[in-house]
Amino acid sequence: MSEYILELRGITKIFPGVKALDNVHFQLKEGEIHALMGENGAGKSTFIKVITGVHEPEEGEIFLNGKKVVFKNPKEAQKMSIAAIYQHGTAYQHLSVTENIFMGHEELYKTGILNWKKMHADARKLLRELGSDIDPKTNMGHLTVAEQQIVEIAKAISTNARIIIMDEPTAALSKRECEQLYKITEKLRDDGCSIIFISHRFEDMYRLASRVTVFRDAKYIGTWGVNEISNDVLISKMVGREITQIYPKQKVDFGEEIFRVEGLSKVGYYKDVSFSLRKGEILAMTGLVGAGRTEVCHGIFGIETLDEGKIYLEGKEVKIKSPLDAMNAGIGYLPEDRQKQGLILDWSICDNITLATLEKFTKGTIINRKKERAKAKELAEMVKTKALSVFDKANSLSGGNQQKIIVAKLLNSDLKVVILDEPTKGVDVGAKAQIYEIMSKLAAQGYGVIMISSEMPEVLGMADTILVMKEGRVSKIFENASEVTQEQILEAAMNIG
Amino acid sequence: MAEQVMKSDGTRIVASERGFSFKRFILQWEWMLVLMLVIVNIINISFSPNYANFTNVMNAMRDFLDKAIVVFPMAFVIMLGEIDISVASIMALSSVIMGVCFKSGIPMGTAIIIALLVGTACGFINGIILVKFKQLSSMIVTLATQIIFRGIASILLETNSVGGFPSWFNQFGWGKVGSVPIILIFCIVEGLFFAYLLHFTKFGRRTYAMGNSVTVSRFSGIKTDKIKLIIFTVTGLMSAVAAVFLASKMGSVRPDVAKGYELDIIAMVVLGGVSSAGGKGNILGTVLSILVIGLLRYGLGLINVQSQIIMVIVGALLIIAVAIPNLKSSIGRPEFLKSFIKKTPAKN
Numbered sequence: 001m002s003e004y005i006l007e008l009r010g011i012t013k014i015f016p017g018v019k020a021l022d023n024v025h026f027q028l029k030e031g032e033i034h035a036l037m038g039e040n041g042a043g044k045s046t047f048i049k050v051i052t053g054v055h056e057p058e059e060g061e062i063f064l065n066g067k068k069v070v071f072k073n074p075k076e077a078q079k080m081s082i083a084a085i086y087q088h089g090t091a092y093q094h095l096s097v098t099e100n101i102f103m104g105h106e107e108l109y110k111t112g113i114l115n116w117k118k119m120h121a122d123a124r125k126l127l128r129e130l131g132s133d134i135d136p137k138t139n140m141g142h143l144t145v146a147e148q149q150i151v152e153i154a155k156a157i158s159t160n161a162r163i164i165i166m167d168e169p170t171a172a173l174s175k176r177e178c179e180q181l182y183k184i185t186e187k188l189r190d191d192g193c194s195i196i197f198i199s200h201r202f203e204d205m206y207r208l209a210s211r212v213t214v215f216r217d218a219k220y221i222g223t224w225g226v227n228e229i230s231n232d233v234l235i236s237k238m239v240g241r242e243i244t245q246i247y248p249k250q251k252v253d254f255g256e257e258i259f260r261v262e263g264l265s266k267v268g269y270y271k272d273v274s275f276s277l278r279k280g281e282i283l284a285m286t287g288l289v290g291a292g293r294t295e296v297c298h299g300i301f302g303i304e305t306l307d308e309g310k311i312y313l314e315g316k317e318v319k320i321k322s323p324l325d326a327m328n329a330g331i332g333y334l335p336e337d338r339q340k341q342g343l344i345l346d347w348s349i350c351d352n353i354t355l356a357t358l359e360k361f362t363k364g365t366i367i368n369r370k371k372e373r374a375k376a377k378e379l380a381e382m383v384k385t386k387a388l389s390v391f392d393k394a395n396s397l398s399g400g401n402q403q404k405i406i407v408a409k410l411l412n413s414d415l416k417v418v419i420l421d422e423p424t425k426g427v428d429v430g431a432k433a434q435i436y437e438i439m440s441k442l443a444a445q446g447y448g449v450i451m452i453s454s455e456m457p458e459v460l461g462m463a464d465t466i467l468v469m470k471e472g473r474v475s476k477i478f479e480n481a482s483e484v485t486q487e488q489i490l491e492a493a494m495n496i497g
Numbered sequence: 498m499a500e501q502v503m504k505s506d507g508t509r510i511v512a513s514e515r516g517f518s519f520k521r522f523i524l525q526w527e528w529m530l531v532l533m534l535v536i537v538n539i540i541n542i543s544f545s546p547n548y549a550n551f552t553n554v555m556n557a558m559r560d561f562l563d564k565a566i567v568v569f570p571m572a573f574v575i576m577l578g579e580i581d582i583s584v585a586s587i588m589a590l591s592s593v594i595m596g597v598c599f600k601s602g603i604p605m606g607t608a609i610i611i612a613l614l615v616g617t618a619c620g621f622i623n624g625i626i627l628v629k630f631k632q633l634s635s636m637i638v639t640l641a642t643q644i645i646f647r648g649i650a651s652i653l654l655e656t657n658s659v660g661g662f663p664s665w666f667n668q669f670g671w672g673k674v675g676s677v678p679i680i681l682i683f684c685i686v687e688g689l690f691f692a693y694l695l696h697f698t699k700f701g702r703r704t705y706a707m708g709n710s711v712t713v714s715r716f717s718g719i720k721t722d723k724i725k726l727i728i729f730t731v732t733g734l735m736s737a738v739a740a741v742f743l744a745s746k747m748g749s750v751r752p753d754v755a756k757g758y759e760l761d762i763i764a765m766v767v768l769g770g771v772s773s774a775g776g777k778g779n780i781l782g783t784v785l786s787i788l789v790i791g792l793l794r795y796g797l798g799l800i801n802v803q804s805q806i807i808m809v810i811v812g813a814l815l816i817i818a819v820a821i822p823n824l825k826s827s828i829g830r831p832e833f834l835k836s837f838i839k840k841t842p843a844k845n
Binding site: 356389 | 716
């Protein structure tokens with residue numbers, strides 16, 4: 001019997017053009033809570049997918065209880081009692097809690113008919129054990145994020161999982177909900193489960209974990225006992241460099257007000273959101289996931305209609321009913337989900353860059369391809385894309401380069417205000433710094449920049465003004481970002497009590 | 498191969514021109530269609546000695562070109578990732594209304610214009626329902642309107658037919674310029690226009706974009722509803738145009754006219770390489786596949802092959818058409834060979 005219930009040695013996973021994991025190690029003891037930390041893009045998600053059998057690694061070995069195993073698909077990993085709970089539930093929103101819990105291993109009568117009575121009863125019992133009184137007959141979609149996570153955990157237990165992986169489970173939870181999750185996690189550990197806990201929050205790690213492993217840039221950095229390592233050292237291990245390097249913020253003298261919104265409201269999403277922006281200013285919108293930041297910006301950009309509220313550009317009110325109206329007025333939006341909203345993955349760099357601005361390349365009705373390519377090349381170079389030619393397909397690029405292409409696409413419109421929604425999400429460190437550089441340049445050129453971000457360091461590193469949202473409302477606006485601390489922002493963003 | 502220049506900071510300069518690539522040229526679906534066309538013609542010539550004769554080929558054209566009129570707009574519909582199975586019913590309704598109008602004493606010219614308006618209105622109805630109720634699929638909506646349009650046609654004429662059109666009206670179906678049928682000339686002009694629209698204009702590029710992702714298109718400021726509405730409306734209009742040619746060819750109109758045409762039309766589009774998932778395809782491919790299916794049907798008809806058997810052959814062709822592009826993209830990957838041995842893990 002090995003000391004470790006799960007051990008991974010020398011795992012390497014290569015995606016076209018990117019090493020997502022580079023000779024990574026990991027050891028999980030039986031009955032421990034093991035924190036896995038690292039910046040976005042460090043390879044944590046890929047690592048989980050290797051453990052759960054979604055990806056097959058190119059190199060490396062996985063040992064379960066000292067025995068070498070190979071997972072060809074998620075089903076095989078599930079059979080070996082490994083379960084993962086993801087931040088964005090993979091739940092069936094239209095099905096009941098019971099159906100979600102027993103999906104794939106339903107209880108049957110001998111005749112082969114589903115035994116609902118037993119499944120409902122079992123589901124209720126499982127949830128009770130986790131200290132929750134969710135009715136198993138409710139639809140998954142009616143539950144809060146926290147409740148959905150509890151259901152996911154119940155599902156994991158119902159499959160007799162012994163190794164449970166939790167991927168940023170606390171990211172969208174209030175403080176009280178976090179506390180409940182901590183208790184459940186500890187109970188699982190006491191019942192003998194081994195848990196890999198992924199989180200960006202140090203609080204989670206100190207509260208729960210006994211050991212912590214850090215990944216950086218797809219590489220294994222080290223494993224420490226939580227009590228052996230100080231906060232500062234841990235951060236430097238995760239980041240691997242001085243923070244100041246990656247935020248190339250330029251000193252800009254703000255011009256006059258360029259953009260202002262008053263009383264933006266949409267029932268059920270946000271209420272009474274007002275703020276203003278000057279030329280050259282970078283305004284960061286932050287808050288917890290689900291606080292309504294993206295929804296507000298969708299309202300401004302005309303993706304969804306506003307119930308109430310006014311939008312002013314250079315002092316004049318503009319009516320925005322569609323993204324085209326917004327773009328004509330001079331507002332550009334870099335969407336949060338670059339693969340679903342920003343890029344046509346099957347298309348070339350060139351076609352993607354020019355998609356929103358085809359008028360610029362048409363004479364009469366015919367598109368001038370030569371002109372189009374030349375402009376695409378110019379823009380792609382300006383944002384420092386790494387690619388062989390403008391004919392390369394978007395899906396052949398890394399996340400960072402894809403994001404640069406969308407920035408290039410934005411820059412081809414005549415904009416005054418750019419809204420960047422989580423511009424560095426899932427982007428590697430090098431590309432991140434380049435995106436920040438572009439952002440600084442835009443501000444220096446007199447654009448108004450709005451950046452939605454959940455990442456505290458980038459909010460503090462880039463913003464002039466910080467707007468914190470909480471439950472669809474503006475919780476606080478910090479006019480002078482350089483004097484704000486992380487704690488103050490968190491306090492404004494969190495549901496205290 | 499594109500020239501590659503490294504900058505001092507490691508970013509590459511991207512090239513904006515590319516040379517001719519033989520591989521890219523030869524790996525086009527159109528070559529497959531050319532090959533099919535050759536095979537179909539060899540079969541036709543070897544079985545019917547009179548086939549390879551200009552007049553006969555022109556007659557053959559007249560046989561299936563009324564469908565081709567609808568194939569081009571249908572290519573746009575399928576390019577969007579949608580489908581319109583009501584086209585044959587639109588043909589029936591618009592031609593029946595033309596007949597009813599003519600019978601009630603309205604001049605033939607006016608009756609034709611009314612028919613075109615009816616077709617346009619039918620297409621607009623399909624489009625507006627799809628735009629206003631986004632959760633409905635075009636399959637279901639046009640299935641419903643297919644039944645409704647044909648139903649109205651049957652109410653108007655029951656099982657009767659209307660004929661006795663003025664002799665000039667016969668020219669649409671039977672007329673020739675020199676020895677070339679009028680309908681062929683019309684189809685060539687129409688094909689060129691749609692090719693121009695799809696491959697050279699903003700409208701075409703945006704259609705491709707919507708077929709790939711409506712969401713990305715919306716975020717890019719494209720008026721997606723407008724484009725969808727236009728495409729469905731034009732499909733209705735062109736169905737009515739096809740109906741006029743068909744009525745002229747047959748000399749009369751009946752409510753059960755053009756039954757099953759939608760299947761041939763969709764088959765021609767899909768065999769032409771327009772992806773049923775949307776976003777891929779071109780007009781050249783659809784032109785070739787119109788000829789493949791049309792000439793195959795004609796040739797097999799000449800040697801008295803039963804139409805049921807022809808349907809089986811067309812169906813088989815269609816499956817090949819859908820399967821080959823999938824095979825093409827997996828051949829060359831190691832997973833392709835593995836897949837014959839055991840199931841591969843799902844990617845992502």
